[in-house]
Structure formats: structure tokens, C-alpha cells
Amino acid sequence: MRCPSRSGLRRERLSVTGAGPVGPYRLVRVGRGDLDPGEPGQFFMLTPPGHVLPRPMSLCLAPPGELAFLIDPVGKGTRALAALGEGDEVDVLGPLGRGYRLDVGRPLLVGGGIGIAPLPYLAARLGDAPIVLGFRSERHAKAAALLPGAQIVVDPVLVTEALDPSRDLLACGPEPMLRAVARIAPEAQVAWEAPMACGFGACYGCVVELGGHLRRLCLDGPVLAGHEVLAASDVSERAAAA
Numbered sequence: 001m002r003c004p005s006r007s008g009l010r011r012e013r014l015s016v017t018g019a020g021p022v023g024p025y026r027l028v029r030v031g032r033g034d035l036d037p038g039e040p041g042q043f044f045m046l047t048p049p050g051h052v053l054p055r056p057m058s059l060c061l062a063p064p065g066e067l068a069f070l071i072d073p074v075g076k077g078t079r080a081l082a083a084l085g086e087g088d089e090v091d092v093l094g095p096l097g098r099g100y101r102l103d104v105g106r107p108l109l110v111g112g113g114i115g116i117a118p119l120p121y122l123a124a125r126l127g128d129a130p131i132v133l134g135f136r137s138e139r140h141a142k143a144a145a146l147l148p149g150a151q152i153v154v155d156p157v158l159v160t161e162a163l164d165p166s167r168d169l170l171a172c173g174p175e176p177m178l179r180a181v182a183r184i185a186p187e188a189q190v191a192w193e194a195p196m197a198c199g200f201g202a203c204y205g206c207v208v209e210l211g212g213h214l215r216r217l218c219l220d221g222p223v224l225a226g227h228e229v230l231a232a233s234d235v236s237e238r239a240a241a242a
């Protein structure tokens, strides 16, 4: 049973309680206010200071009274979020979307790069599930400190070479990694990303074609079944070939 998409949804202006580097990324903690942390794999829309449009961020950790987000500063919005410091304020809306199903017998968490962001909260909720993480460099692999005990591989070794496909895979990472996981395990749960402007179904900016149907990823995702992602690949490959 997937978690409900609108459970506990609220928007609040929250104070930053702390921020610091985790490898090349930045972990930003905010006071939780009355926001519900939601389920692992759900996301929040954070409005960077000086910007109109919010940016989607997975919940990374839910310490008591706080929400924490792991931010990869890849553009203007994420750089502004990564520059937040203690005492700054930020608008936060959430929790949004569908997260991971937690009713799995033999979980294995699989993360790649900034895709490790939702895994600390997922690991905390699942207990002592094994974890395998892939990074493009030793510098990026420093972020594995958020997941003590995880098996780590660094390019050119791929995370898919290190995983046990007989387990229940819960994955987040770059698109090629998720496609590879889905090919190995079509029933895997994979967190699929698309650019999002609203996060709650109003703008249709996140529409993807899955199995011949147009779906809003902010409502029907970001967590999908592997076979749904393979259907999306098939459509885009046909479009590219046309």
C-alpha cells in the first residue's frame, strides 16, 4: 500500500537550525514547526531565498523537532538553499508525493550520488537493512558518512555490480542507474525525478508518459515500480528513434 500523497500537507516558514558540508553536498536542518515528516521517499518544496519557484527536495533525516535536507548545489536555486545558515528562514511545503512501501521482507537500499538523500530517513524507518552506495569519486563518497555500515563502490565499479537482485530493492539515484536497477529487478522501488514547479499536481510541469499514460510524477511518484520506469524508457527511446 502506497503512502497517501496529501497526508499532513502544510506550508510553513521555518528557521534553519544548522547547516554543514557532507562531502561535496550540504546538509541543511530546519526546525520542523508543525510539518509532518511524512514517509521516506516523499519530498518537500523549498523556496530558495530570492526565488519565486520552489525546488523539490527529498527528506534526508527527521531528527526530533527538525527536518534535514541534503543539497547538491547544481544551479541557482540549490546554491541559494545550500548557502542557508543558522537563523535564516525558508518556506517549506510538504510532505508531497508517494514514498517507498515499507512492507518489504528483505530490503536492500541502493543509492547513487545525491540519490542517497532519502536513504538515511528510509534506513531509520526500516531498521537494519543493508545498503549499497555508488559514487563517481572518493570526494563524493564522503557523503556515505550519513549511512554508517553501507557498502560503498566508486566509479568505474557500478552500484549494480554490487547488489543482490534477489532482495527487495529500494533505490534512488541518477536515471541510468535506476534503469539498470529496473532491468535487474522490475519490481524494485525506484525514486524517479522530473523538474517540478508546484509539487502538488497543479502545473503539469512534471508529466511523464508511463506505459502509454500521462502521469504527474509529483502525485504518482517520485517512487515508482521498476517496470514503470522501463515503460517510460521505452517511450522516450521510441520518440528518439522516430
Ligand SMILES: Cc1cc2nc3c(=O)[nH]c(=O)nc-3n(C[C@H](O)[C@H](O)[C@H](O)COP(=O)(O)OP(=O)(O)OC[C@H]3O[C@@H](n4cnc5c(N)ncnc54)[C@H](O)[C@@H]3O)c2cc1C
Pocket: 043, 055, 056, 057, 058, 059, 069, 070, 071, 072, 073, 074, 075, 076, 077, 078, 079, 114, 117, 118, 192, 193, 194, 195, 196, 222
Ligand atoms: C522529488 C525530487 C526530489 C529531489 N530531491 C533532491 C535532494 O534531496 N537533494 C538535491 O540536491 N536535489 C534533489 N532534487 C533535484 C533538485 O530539485 C534539482 O537539482 C533542483 O530543482 C535544481 O534547481 P536549481 O535552480 O539549483 O538548478 P537549475 O538551474 O534549475 O538546473 C541546474 C541543472 O539541474 C538540472 N535539473 C533541474 N531539476 C532537475 C531534476 N529534478 N532532476 C534532474 N536534473 C534537474 C537542470 O536541467 C540543469 O542541468 C530532487 C528532485 C525531485 C523531483
Ligand code: FES
Pocket: 195, 196, 197, 198, 199, 200, 201, 202, 203, 204, 205, 206, 207, 216, 217, 218, 219
Ligand atoms: S510539479 Fe506541478 S503538477 Fe507536478
